[in-house]
Amino acid sequence: DGGITQSPKYLFRKEGQNVTLSCEQNLNHDAMYWYRQDPGQGLRLIYYSQIVNDFQKGDIAEGYSVSREKKESFPLTVTSAQKNPTAFYLCATHRGGSTEAFFGQGTRLTVV
């Protein structure tokens, strides 16, 4: 079954702990993106990667880190430096050019 897999769907962590959100794709797309969504708001770009071993900061990268060691995987780590990490996190991929982007079903992170 082709697509983007984000896991887990729901995640709970204690304040001060780092947590890593998984995003895996089998679409063979070069570009991958991480977005954050807060209630009633649009999506905000955290990080994106256009190719393996390369990534760029988005608009709200502070307190987050990523890696892109494989084309299929783009994990996002929410560090303790992120002051308000509770949010809905969405991963997306894109083949390139004028084609459309595809989104995973998201991970809802709650920090208590």
Place this chain on the structure above:
Amino acid sequence: DAKTTQPPSMDCAEGRAANLPCNHSTISGNEYVYWYRQIHSQGPQYIIHGLKNNETNEMASLIITEDRKSSTLILPHATLRDTAVYYCIVRVAAVGGNTPLVFGKGTRLSVIA
């Protein structure tokens, strides 16, 4: 920041056409107009995109004005399942390049029975 302006909310009667407007007055010649929608607590879903010609697919039609400063997404026969937040996005689409989608707050469409 998003380069588009959309009304925050709209209602539409079930079975009627839903016409969602979008202003993008600063659009550049190499920027496409994309529409996505997001049903509650799910990832956004691609609907349609276009450069300057009107486009139609199985989900919707996209009408772009001749000056490209605005567009309208048309859902021809809205159903309750079309209730969602609809995002209009402009984006440079270069072969071999991937510029991220920049989302605004979108339009919350409520389809009413």
